[in-house]
Amino acid sequence: MGVPSRNWPALMPLLSLCAACLHPHGTSQAVGDDGDRILITEERIARSGALNAWEALKRLAPQFRYGEKRDGRPTSLERRGRSSILLDDAPRVFVDGADVVDFRSLTQIPASTILSIEILGGIEGTTYYGSNAVSGVILIRTKNGS
Secondary structure, three states: OOOOHHHHHHHHHHHHHHHHHHOOEOOOOOOOOOOOEEEEEHHHHHHHOOOEHHHHHHHHOOOEEEEEOOOOOEEEEEEOOOOOOOOOOOOEEEEOOEEOOOHHHHHHOEHHHEEEEEEEOHHHHHHHHOHHHOOOEEEEEEOOOO
């Protein structure tokens, strides 16, 4: 049994909204473990009003859980969803190809200097960055590094 054709005009806005949710590029939908890749553009970062890379991630990458002190200083960065006792749930972070050991330094990168933020899911992250990228990878590309 299908949807009668006379209902299609009413469903079109809903269908286009669902299609936008499924498109991985330029959206801030959750990264799945099936290797999804999300690209957050310079324009989206500017529209978000973020002041630094940490704020941009908080506003545009809801697939992570962000811990902060009362004054806004970062304390934790973890993937959302099921956690593991054995595995580190923090995604690996790279800025212009350099591994960022302390994610708290993301507050020192002005949002206005960011070209893009690419987020890789767990499977794709481990494929390219090794087994310690099981929680995903955040690749930040700046104007200075290009």
